[in-house]
Amino acid sequence: MRQLENLQRRRLPPLLLLVAASMVLQCCSGVMVPMSDEVMGMMSFKTGLQDPYGALRSWREDDTSPCGWVGVICDRATGRVSEINLVGLSLAGQIGRGLVKLDELQTLNLSFNNLTGSIDAEVAGLPLLKKLNVSNNQLSGPIPPLFANNGNLMLLDLSSNALTGPISDNFFTTCQSLVSLYLAENLLNGSIPSSVASCAQLTDLSLAHNRFSGTIPGGLGQLKGLMDIDFSHNLLSGTIPADFGALRNLTSLSLMDNQLTGSIPAELSNCVNLLAMDVSQNSLAGTMPPEFQSLSSLALFNARNNMISGDFPAWIGSLSRLQVLDFANNKFTGTVPKSLGQLQVLQVLDMSGNLLWGNIPVELGLCQRLQSLDLGYNNLTGSIPPELLALNVQFLGFAGNTLTGSFPAIGPGHCPFLQFLDVSGNMLEGPLSPQLGQCSNLVDVNFSGNRLSSFIPAELGSLPSLSYLDLSKNAIDGVIPPSLGTVSHLTVLDLHHNLLVGEIPPQLGNCTALANLNLAENRLSGQIPDNLTNLTNLAILDLSSNNLTGDIPLGFESMRSLQKANISFNHLTGPIPASGAFANASEVSGNAGLCGVLVGVACPPGAPKPIVLNPNNTSIVHVKREIVLSISAIIAISAAAVIAVGVILVTVLNIRAQTRARRNASGGIESVPQSPSNEHLSLGKLVLYKRPQKASNQDWLASSAQALLNKQDEIGRGGFGTVYRAVLPDGNTVAVKKLLVASLVKTREEFEREVNLLGKVHHRNLVALQGYYWTPQLQLLVCDYVPNGNLYRRLHERRDGEPPLRWDDRFRIALGTALGLGHLHHGCQPQVIHYDLKSTNILLGHNNEVQISDFGLAKLLPALDSYVMSSKFQSALGYMAPEFACPSLRITEKCDVYGFGVLLLELVTGRRPVEYMEDDVVILCDHVRALLEEGRPLSCVDVMLHPYPEDEVLPVIKLGLICTSHVPSNRPSMEEVVQILELIRPILNARESQ
Template identity: 45%
Template sequence: MQAGMSSRLGMSVVVACCLLILSPWAVISVNPSLNDDVLGLIVFKADIQDPEGKLSSWDEDQDNACNFVGAKCNPRNNRVVELNLDGFSLSGHLGRGLVQLQFLRKLSLARNNLTGSISSSIVGMENLRVLDLSENSLSGMLPNDFFQQCGSLKSVSLSNNKFTGAFPGSLGSCPMLESLNVSSNLFSGVLPDSLWSLSELSVLDLSDNSFDGEIPAGIGGMYNLRTIGLRRNGFSGIIPDGIGNCFLLRSIDLSENDFTGSLPGTMQKLTLCTNLNLQVNSLDGDIPDWIGKMESLEVLNLSGNRFSGGLPSSLGNLKALQVLDLSWNGLTGSLAESLHGCSSLLEVDFSHNSFTGDVSSGIFGSKLLMGSLPRLQMLDMSSNYFSGGIPSDFRDMTSSLLSLNLSNNSLAGSIPTSIGSLKALNFLDLSVNRLSGSIPQELGQAISLRELRLQKNQLSGSVPSSIGTCLPLTTLILSDNYLVGTIPVEISKLANLQFVDLSFNNFSGELPKQLANLAHLLNFNISHNHFQGELPLGGFFNTISPYSVSGNPALCGAAVNRSCPAVLPKPIVLNPNSTDATSGPLPDTPGHKRIILSISALVAIGAAAVIVIGVIAITVLNFQVRSSASRSAAAFALSAGDDFSHSHTTDADSGKLVMFSGEPDFSTGTHALLNKDCELGRGGFGAVYRTMLRDGRAVAIKKLTVSSLVKSQDEFEREVKKLGQIRHSNLVAMEGYYWTPSLQLLISEFVSGGNLHKHLHEGSGGSVLPWNERFNIVLGTAKALAHLHKMGIIHYNIKSSNVLIDSKSGEPKVADFGLARLLPMLDRYVLSSKIQSVLGYMAPEFACRTVKITEKCDVYGFGVLVLEVVTGKRPVEYMEDDVIVLCDMVRGALEEGRVEECVDGRLQGEFPTEEAVPVVKLGLICTSQVPSNRPDMAEVVNILELIRCPSEGQEESS
């Protein structure tokens, strides 16, 4: 019986759901015993997903909804007056069930994943006072009559959604509205005039949208306004004088817009204002002296404008001021004693102005430093014209100062030893000055230091070993100084180090082998010094860039392409006075010393002699090989064969030439291979030349430079023939090969459009690749790799210079595939040194011998290539004092919601966001650190095709 009743009630809900579409009031006639609130909430629940079962208590058998989780009732009539489902992890869309809640006063569905659009009929607003739909994924335009019946509405929050279009003009129908927050959406256009007539409004936040137009003078009628946020929009014009009539304003954020003109004098009446943020606009003129009358100010940010002149002395009246940012303006003069009354300052930024004067007589003057700024945490005076020396007395700043930046000035003298007393300091930048003397040992006492930048000074002496006590250190930049000595082994204790630049100094000696244990290194630049010996083995140093070690003639190792001399065991010399019973004393020989060599010593000497003779013999043989290589190349055009029918083999001097289709008919001889004018480029495996057949068809010839690692002729030919059988429209076709023991050539089709690297980074022909061509290149490359993987071949060498562009069709063609199959002696470490040019493309598993190299390595390289194509940036870019890793940069932008900013700026917005953003995300997925998290290339092709034609994917899924 109970089951039957439940079934009947379930049927009632189904019928009710249908009737709700026609008339929400018709459901009463279906089941008069079913409470409207219960029915409305059950219908609402039917339209959403509840993965965590938070709404499991919502039961249609209840007499009322007062026991429903998230619901609150009026005890007089047991009707729902509040519904709060914040953070319930709900998804789905807002149906019409909520319209049944006739007594609802507050609706809060914040921090869920609700999608779709909303209409004015979803929630009856006649009695609604609070509406909070923030932090969801709602989208679409708000209907113009959305606020038509909102006479009781006091608070609306639609922030952090995806709403688009103009804001509804019906907002003026909400005379009681006190708070409006629609920040972080995609709203655009001019705001409705009715907004500025809402005299009860106290909080207005329109930040992070695309609104434009000017702020009308009518803002002066919003007497109750306490907070106004217009950050990151397109507002323009002047700041109206009427803003000074909003006497209750506490916070003003008009940053990152296009406001112009000077600050209106009426703002001095806003004596209750604590936060004034006008950064990144086009405001100009002097900073007015009346600014000191805004005595409640705690934050004053005027950075990124066009203010000029000096600092007003009235700044000292702002005793509550905690953050002062005047950076990136045209301010001049000295700091003098302008801030002597600002005893509450925590952060001060004067950077990128034209201030002058002795740094120790300004903010570091005695009245400030000695007890006046005990709480100062950040001080940035960089990129000005300050002179003088760094003061030596920091006194009460020792436990508070976190960041000190005095870079890009004209400071002289030495680095004071008192820097070490700043126990909380984590960022110190004194670069690009005229500092001299040595780096003080006391610097090691700054045990919280994370970044130390001292480049481009005149520092001398050695690096103090005490630096090893700064365990949090991640960045150490000491380049362009006169530093000498060896690198202290204590640096290897800094386990968090990521960026080290010691270039352009006079360092010498060997690098500590323990540096290879630094697991987080991303850059270690020691170029242009006097280091010697072998580079550390393992870890980061297995893939270090040749640029980072250049200019050290005595260094050896794979990165500098210079082999280290062999270390021979020293011969063992017996003590002539030894009484070892096994040997016994030997009689003296007149005229000779009693030095007797053991058998092992004789063996060692003999081995050394053999090695010397071997080296001489190899040198002679190499000379002969070079001369025979020339003869072999000359004979290259003389012999031919069809691999699938016959092949012509000559003697050892002429070599063997095999063409996979037709007879070779070269119009040129040896000079086409050896002439520098015909060279197309060089890579890790060899140089590539262009030559012509007599029929006018061009071919590319790769001359392998790893002959000593090539397998036997039979195995070499077998592998090349396999590669010759691979045919795909996005792969460069292998046409044939040439073999002698000392010279191997690979012949392939010639692609005339140049490589992708030149198109992206060298502006081929002054043109910029449009988005559609970039997408086609990504898709074509993915298809090529998918085909290779289907044939069981790993490319190993994915990079933009190996993606060629057909000048006729514009299609990409992937080159240099499968070459590692020809070289069985290349393990991953030797391989990585042979293809140093792929730095940034190489999957992390290359650094670990125990992890199997699979097709997922190609997927990683492809992911980096995708990001390179979309952003137009190189995988790794070496800046003057920093290294930018493309994957990390894009991943950080995605996490901060700035992924669209990563798209190549040269496209000037001429790209579809709905394609670019998913492609970027796909690139990041392909570069996952865990190989199993990367998709297969076949899956990548499918995803790209869905991104290009989403409607087709939907049709297939349906």
Template identity: 45%
Template sequence: MKTMGIITKGSLHVLICLLLFMDFCMGDDEASSIKLNDDVLGLTVFKSDIKDPSSYLQSWNEDDNSPCSWRFIKCYPNNGRVSEISLDGLGLSGKIGKGIQKLEYLKVLSLSHNNFSGTISRGFDVLNRLKRLNLSYNNLSGSIPSSFVNMNSLRFLDLSGNSLSGSLPDELFQSCSSLRSLSLAENSFEGQLPSTLYRCSYLNNLNLSNNHFSGNIDFVSGIWWMNRLRSLDLSYNSFSGSVPDGVLALHYLKRLHLQSNGFSGPMPADIGLCPHLNSLDLSHNLFDGPLPDSLQRLNSLVLFSLSNNMFTSEFPPWIGNLSSLEYLDLSSNNLTGRLPLSIGNLKALQYLRLSNNKLIGSIPAGLFDLGLENMDLSDNRFNGLIPIGSNSLFEALRNLDLSRNDLEGTIPGEMGLFANMRYLNLSWNKLQSRIPPELGLFSNLTVLDLRENALSGDIPEDICESGSLVILQLDGNSLSGPIPDEIGNCSSLYSLTLSHNNLTGSIPKSVSELTELKILKLEFNELSGEIPKELGLLENLLAVNVSYNQLIGRLPVGGIFPSLDQSALQGNLGICSPLLKGPCKLNVPKPLVLDPDAYNGQMGGHRQRNESAVPMRSYHHISLSVSAIVAISAGVLIVTMVIIVSLLNVAVRRRLEFVETALESMCSGSTKSGSPPAGKLILFNSKLSTSGIGNPEILLNKAAEIGEGVFGTVYKVPLSRQGRFMAIKKLATSNLIQYPDDFDQEVRVLGKARHPNLISLEGYYWTPQIQLLITEYENNGNLQTKLHERSGSVTPLSWSNRFKIIAGIAKGLSYLHHSFRPPIIHYDIKPSNILLDEDYNPKISDFGLARLLTRLENHVISNRFQGALGYVAPELACQSLRVNEKCDVFGFGTLILELVTGRRPVKYGEDNVVILSDHVRVSVEQGNVLDCVDASMGDYTEDEVFPVLKLALVCTSQIPSSRPSMAEVVQILQVIKTPVPQTMETP
């Protein structure tokens, strides 16, 4: 009986589906004998196409005469027909089938926040009678079908949060006069907006954010004249052009979000005539000019963000009139002047960010009497004391950044009243006090950054009383005394940097209790004794530097210590390491008597600590003998070198005369015989021949072009005599050094950079009109092509090749950072700048070209580095005048993530923009590391992949000083590839 029951029920379901099919195919007369409810049939077929893991649709019984009693279904009371289906957030998956079309009276269909996939059926003709359609936050793909043109009665349409793509049909909005709300956000739509959009004249809400729309919307869509709009969101697209003064037409507008586009020109002067505006975000664009005075009329404004533009004016004195403000961000502009006292009138303000401007004067005391949760005034020119009021609203402040100003005086002890403080950054000022012990009262503080001040005294013993501190940075002060044993209370500490102080005593063993510690920097202090062997048990430690102290003895056996290089150890009294040439001094009761001058060279001029222990007379005798030998040898060597150089000069001069003549037509056009050369050619390798390069028309034509980068266009040029090719980059001349001597000096520095993992610069050609760089050429393409743009027939990169690429890039960057003073910074690390040879050895190209710029300003960064989204370090985008090697470390970390995961650094997903580093960090914290690894690379070693991922997360830290140096990265990769046995001991 049980078997019969199942068969009978299954047969009934097949019968119902068959009847529905017959109803679709037959006319009314043919189907008149079938007296089944159309709504039951339609919903039954709809249910058969989907999966319901939680059995939410269990009440949908095909044996029922009516579906009106089913869950999530509403019917009209007069005729019993289905009027509404609401299945939001039930975890359903599958397809949206044609069964839904049987519901002739359906007015509301809401399927949001599920996992429906596939395309939106072209037969989705239910649209012409719906009033509300919500398919948001599913996995729908493909383009919008033409049937969507028939939206005569539709009032609400939401397709956001899917994977829909393509351009919108120009006729899409021909019949949209009933539409009140439209959202296509968080998809992959592209191209210009349809010219018919203006016909949706009754729209109240329009959200097209987080797509790839482009073009100048002023003259195409008529958006600015849709005078019934209440909310307009075009953010995170590629729109360009100016915003016209016609914003006045949007009289009822309450929300205007245009952030992260390419809008330019001045802000509309009449924007203040939108009296109902409560949210205005124009950040991350190219707006310039002064702030319109009409803004002061926006008394309802709650959110106001103009950050990362090029506004130039004094800080608005009327800002205190915007009494409803809760969020104010004017950072990364060119605002000048002082903060008005009226800013203290913003009693509702919770978030204030004015960083990276040119503001001067003192900080108004009234700011600390507001109920702020976040205050960032960093990277300005504020001076005077840190003002602290006496308001009970201290408890609201969570994040305070006053770094990179000219603040003086003491750190107020009253800061201990900020009970909920999580982030405190006072670095790069002129503060001269001791560290107040009250800072240890912070129960929630995770970051304390007091670097580069003039702080003195001891490190407070209770600085980690709360145990919540993750980053402690006290570098570059005048702190003295020992590192307190209580440092072991910082159980959550991730980064501890105390370098460039006057700390004494030994490194406390309690540091070994910091099991989460990844970065330990103690260089340039006066620490003595041996490094506690217990530190070798810190498994998470990735970077250590103890150079230039008075340390002695053996290194810890385990962890990262056996792989530390010379730069992390040098300048000590006697650390025992085969990497150091100095003496090995053990901590025994009677220390060995050493010649102090034998180690002076390794001390690097840091400190002269000991007097000579060798008798002066004997020392003097030895010095004379050595001096005599050196003088005689030097004399012979100098005479020999003069002869050799003289002969070489003759040969080189003749060769350069030939080369200069040969390349003259390449870069300056053909000239008459006997005419002087039009430009300056310099080749660093005299073996190069320019025969066969030809004239400029051949050299710089489109066919020879192989790529275009941040700094110019690259061409592939044959050298016929040698059967090889060279790459020639035609530099974009905007903002380049204009004087040939200065240009020559900078390019020669880059020409000296010779490393197996760098594309070598072979020479250059300069005229006032054109500048060319001549480099070696690699014919295996770049990493961008191999990783993201390969065809189906090309084998994906294996893990061994990916690790080889990661290690090679690290070595190349380490060479640039640590072999030159000042270091050569790349600024633009990304896969398209990583070329590969036939064995997949990486070679970094385009390094150091920012040296050829006369300045590196905010708008230059904004324009030049838009193509490097995801690789650009936060401080490079927002504080472009205060950058260092750590910018490259950030880009390198992102590149590691890309190689391991196979994903691009930025993806437009469900939650606005999905940043790869954030995605991986969450996966690691949740223990889902395997989900991040690119499955296409085949087999891989978990003991290598997982540590490499963790290294990438350290490199992409938002705080530059928390990132390791590239030398430290190389050490870490060596440890990952060849783990040090735990039984290994250092001699």
């Protein structure tokens, strides 16, 4: 031992110290066991890594062989290392040269870690190496000449790193064994090397999401086995090579988002096995080759945002397996072919933004699986076929045409799934059908710019999910139905430029989500209802050009959200409120009876003065100064919100583009659907991130994937799928989530990329993903099983005799949830956003230890669901941040912070986020905020908590309200939330120690 201490004092390099220490210990024990070259090399590799979770703890220098180590597989005949598989272990550091010692290594998989530095050419050039996968790391620098010393590589996956520079033209000169090449999602530039055409065995070629420029190299048509080409999201120019037509085995061709010109070559019709072709977002011109009608396997055809012209081809109706057909924003002429009705499996049809004319064919009503139909912004005439409303569509778009007649009558059972309806900018006449109220899932309705008459149906007030209603620029008369006041999610109500009469119904003051209310240019009379001042989210109010009388409600003075108010050209009297929303004289003009500085008319003596709140008034609520969130802090943040709330104005102005934004979302569809034939049903891939304790576990899961989904084992349902409990042969229990997706799903490559990112997320407060199972028809996620149910059940559905959660338990749940979310937001690379935080996704383990489930699953949705993303979150009603209702705003981690704030209030109050009373709807965060403003915030505390520590509960209430600020920038980060909760934690610990 003294010798070892002397060696340490000499500060030898880590590897030499390791070897010397081993020799000293062996000599002292009387047995000299030499360290093998493989052990020495792998221990050298380990010393260059950071292993935060101790995944490599079994790697010990005193072992004579590495064959029993985690992630190491040896050849049975030679006993030499043949495979290293260290996927998703959160390893950091660089790929050390010690692996050069493994001269019989065949597979090296270091994907989904946090490795940095460059790729070592000697390691990659090991003579027997066949598979090299270092994808999803943070590797940088240029790609070394990997094939110079190794002609055996079959798989090379360097995707999702930060590799830079061009690739030399002779890079692929010795790649005769290469089968799969993945370089996507890097920073590579320059031209695609022409030498790639010498990789005679290549089947998969992915260079997407880089900065490659120049033309697509010729010669790729020589690669007869090529099945998948993905050059999307680059800067490629020139034409699509005609020799692609020689690729008889090609199943997927993606060239989207480049700068390609010319026409689509007719030679591609020879690719008879093609399932998906995406050439969208280029500058392609010419006409559609009629030879394409031979592509009988084609399931996805996306050519949107080009300049393709000519009459829309009728032969497309013969492509019987088409599921997505997107030709939006081109220059097609002619009529919409009746033959499209033959596409029995079609789900998405988008022909908007062309020059099509004629009638909408009723034959489209035969497309029974259609989910999205957009024919907007053409020159279509005639009426809307009622057969289309009998389909199970979710999106119907006919805007910007010259359609006439009345909107079709809606029969019983029609429009069961319709969510977005846009018929604006046409010439529709007649009344608005009351049966529209039967379409119970409607979210957006736009009838603006038509010639509708009669009245607004009161039945619209029965649409529970309605958030956008635009009936402007019509000839609708009658009164505004008071029933609209029951639509609690209504964000935009635009009725301007009609013939409406009567008074503004005070019930509109119950639509607390309203951000834009436009009733201008009508014949409304009576006073402005005081209830409108209850609209705490209102940013734009336009009541101009009506016959309104009376005073302006003084409550507008205290509306912090209101940014623009136009009350001009009415008959209003009295003082003008002094708030910023009434700062422009032109927006109050035309009211002879108004007085105030803004119009230069002094108000007569005795006129009531506008109410001005004193922000320094501390008598509202008394709070101890030692608590980190005092009421003065709330007021300070609110004052800052007044400045920042300008964001809301931009948001609301973008809401009117909402429907088109959803329509354009179809342009991003990059899914590659599988062939509908039954030959694929039996092909499944099972991946488990941790090697099963018994091999039978993996075999059983792979063979029994469908059988384990028994109804009696169902333990939960959500927006993303159904969860089942399954017991493995070794007695271990897992949770299996069967994902709910349409038949059009992500490709296996895309699915695996997203799932593997989630699989590398590890934290004590997050449910660990153990693996997945994938076929085109069935996708399963295998997770840890958490036995004690979820927070929703413990709060709202307690069993008889089950005690309520104590305050200490609730506080620990809040802190555990904050720690888990904080890890997703700040401890993962790339950042993970939960998207669907709610109490049913807060699972409780032993001693109510929090485990958050379903994080990041929105990334697994098919691109098709970008139309109806909000429907996936209907079960999260009350937790959703306001920006979810506005597609123009980017969804960030602050949406999770909003949901966490609601969760805090749910823990404190024991109430659900939204509660439906007999004649009212109570939004939890609005209810608690009102109680705080009234000076009695503790009156909302769950009666089951009494007695409780006020010095802890009160700051948690305030934290919840700040987290649910309507302005995202005003919400704290989850790191700040954790810090605030940990300031309260010593109080809790001190009480427990007493």
